[in-house]
Amino acid sequence: MKTTINQVHKYVDQTVTLGAWLANKRSSGKIAFLQLRDGSGFIQGVVVKEEVGEEVFQLAKGLTQETSMYVTGVVRKDERSPLGYELNVTGIKVLHESVDFPITPKEHGTEFLMDNRxxxxxxxxxxxxxxxxxxxxxxxxxxxxxxxxxxxxxxxxxxxxxxxxxxxxxxxxxxxxxxxxxxxxxxxxxxxxxxxxxxxxxxxxxxxxxxxxxxxxxxxxxxxxxxxxxxxxxxxxxxxxxxxxxxxxxxxxxxxxxxxxxxxxxxxxxxxxxxxxxxxxxxxxxxxxxxxxxxxxxxxxxxxxxxxxxxxxxxxxxxxxxxxxxxxxxxxxxxxxxxxxxxxxxxxxxxxxxxxxxxxxxxxxxxxxxxxxxxxxxxxxxxxxxxxxxxxxxxxxxxxxxxxxxxxxxxxxxxxxxxxxxxxxxxxxxx
Known part of the structure; x- marks a missing residue:
């Protein structure tokens, strides 16, 4: 089922596919956390190596900021999330790899941000x-x-x-x-x-x-x-x-x-x-x-x-x-x-x-x-x-x-x- 982030509440415990960009990511050993956005909202995608296999896990770990993709996974309730839900990722299909996105998760000056509005x-x-x-x-x-x-x-x-x-x-x-x-x-x-x-x-x-x-x-x-x-x-x-x-x-x-x-x-x-x-x-x-x-x-x-x-x-x-x-x-x-x-x-x-x-x-x-x-x-x-x-x-x-x-x-x-x-x-x- 293809849907958007602001509609995932309708598909709890179901498999969905999102068209999304990678806003940010972090990994800890055998789990990668993908901050995904699709225009309608933001959701965390959780990639567990044991569940997806080596190939998908390495793909997830290598994703760069603002790379576009289709992400498939199971919607889970998560009270810690601002959205109230997260996505247990089962598959990723990269559409376009983003290289050297200029606005990184660090402090930037106002003029720089305005030039890159x-x-x-x-x-x-x-x-x-x-x-x-x-x-x-x-x-x-x-x-x-x-x-x-x-x-x-x-x-x-x-x-x-x-x-x-x-x-x-x-x-x-x-x-x-x-x-x-x-x-x-x-x-x-x-x-x-x-x-x-x-x-x-x-x-x-x-x-x-x-x-x-x-x-x-x-x-x-x-x-x-x-x-x-x-x-x-x-x-x-x-x-x-x-x-x-x-x-x-x-x-x-x-x-x-x-x-x-x-x-x-x-x-x-x-x-x-x-x-x-x-x-x-x-x-x-x-x-x-x-x-x-x-x-x-x-x-x-x-x-x-x-x-x-x-x-x-x-x-x-x-x-x-x-x-x-x-x-x-x-x-x-x-x-x-x-x-x-x-x-x-x-x-x-x-x-x-x-x-x-x-x-x-x-x-x-x-x-x-x-x-x-x-x-x-x-x-x-x-x-x-x-x-x-x-x-x-x-x-x-x-x-x-x-x-x-x-x-x-x-x-x-x-x-x-x-x-x-x-x-x-x-x-x-x-x-």
Whole structure:
């Protein structure tokens, strides 16, 4: 019976064949222990000389790291194994011998590992991170489908920018200027006017010259947009969604979290509702904590967000930021003209902002004024966006969640470069 490692639990005491690679091995006299991987998981193969004979045993002892093979054996329960099972090997058929695999079970520098990212992905740790990423993606589709959202795909090439062009990658679109999308939000607003509740899930690009552990040049965003939804209801959707994906990872990725050494007691506390603190109160709090450098009207940096997050066990919403530090499309506070109806969701444990969201301006005249203030072209590039307020405008809200930061937080990984298969960083376009 040919199967995969994640399915061996169905075949206890039965003979199966796995297509696998050798991750590592050790031998002790007349027994060889093969650490096998097949993409679905890792399992130990035990080769006993007395049971397989001299030829198979010598073949097993001579296997090199990342050699590919078919391995046949009997599935046995083993409580000492992280998987709970091991394979008593009876036969091996080598498919391709791997020679001098560069990533050995020793310490390697970050740059070396990044240069060999195409091979580093095979490691047990990177496998665990990618499986958690996959579970978050799966749970995202499940959450939004179950809650009546339609998936819509906004364009990646755009003629306008939601948040200005300073951090955009520009290109020529025949005889016009175009940009790689930094957000699908404006298009999702149009989709929400047609379909009510929508979400997108795609790549976004920021030409931001940052080298921090929180930043990538290319990353993936989940961007829901909802018609007839105002500020408070928008926050409720966000906390329900984040709680859902965390609980899904806890349920379906126990082995991966254990591999990464993640403290799951911290994740078990992530259930809605989440605490909230206003920007005004956050400034006061930071002054009390000794951050005299931050003044009302300044945006928060990583140290400020971390200090605020440390006071809470759950993600925390920072609400009602000043108008001057937020994009043009955010709805002003009904009782204050200096702040907008927006919130950033800050993850615990120093992982920073994972969601930015707001109620959007739905009044056409106000939006015209804001476009003018920001020097944006309401007669051409943003004409269609303005027209959304001309034909049956309604209150509407949305948010964007950065996938890689969320993966980093949930998996407990230090740097976002490990949370995307092939990271694009300030000085890295290879591999």
């Amino acid at each position: 195409h091979l580093w992905l095979r490691s047990r740790r990177q496998h665990a991170v990618m499986k958690i990423r996959n579970e978050i993606i799966r749970a995202t589709y499940e959450f939004f489908n179950e809650n009546g959202f339609a998936k819509v795909d906004p364009p990646i090439l755009t003629g306008s920018a939601p948040e200005g062009t300073s951090e955009l990658f520009a290109t020529k679109y025949f005889d016009e200027d175009a940009y790689l999308s930094q957000s699908g939000q404006l298009y999702m607003e149009a989709a929400a006017m047609a379909l009510g509740k929508v979400f997108s899930f795609g790549p976004t690009f920021r030409a931001e010259k940052s080298k921090t552990r929180r930043h990538l040049i290319e990353f993936w965003m989940i961007e829901p947009e909802m018609a007839f939804v105002e500020f408070e209801e928008n926050l409720e959707v966000q906390e329900q969604y984040v709680s859902y994906i965390v609980q899904s990872v806890l349920k379906n990725c126990q082995l991966e979290l254990k591999t990464l050494g993640r403290d799951i007691s911290k994740l078990e506390k992530i259930t809605a509702p989440f605490p909230r603190i206003s920007y005004d109160d956050a400034i006061k709090f930071l002054h009390e904590k000794g951050f005299e450098d931050i003044q009302w009207g300044d945006d928060f940096g990583a140290p400020h967000e971390t200090a605020i997050a440390e006071s809470f066990e759950k993600p925390v919403f920072i609400t009602h930021y000043p108008v001057g530090i937020k994009p043009f499309y955010m709805q002003p506070h009904p009782e204050r003209d200096d702040v907008v109806l927006c919130a950033d969701l800050i993850a615990p444990e120093g992982y920073g902002e994972i969601i930015g969201g707001s109620e959007r301006i739905h009044d056409m005249k106000l939006l015209e004024e804001k476009l003018k203030e920001h020097g944006l072209d309401a007669t051409h590039a943003y004409k269609w966006y303005l027209e959304l307020r001309q034909y049956g405008s309604v209150p509407h809200s949305g948010f964007g969640l950065g996938l890689e930061r969320t993966v980093a937080w949930i998996s407990g990984v230090e740097h976002v470069r490990e949370t995307i298969p092939f990271p694009r960083l300030l000085n890295r376009l290879y591999p």
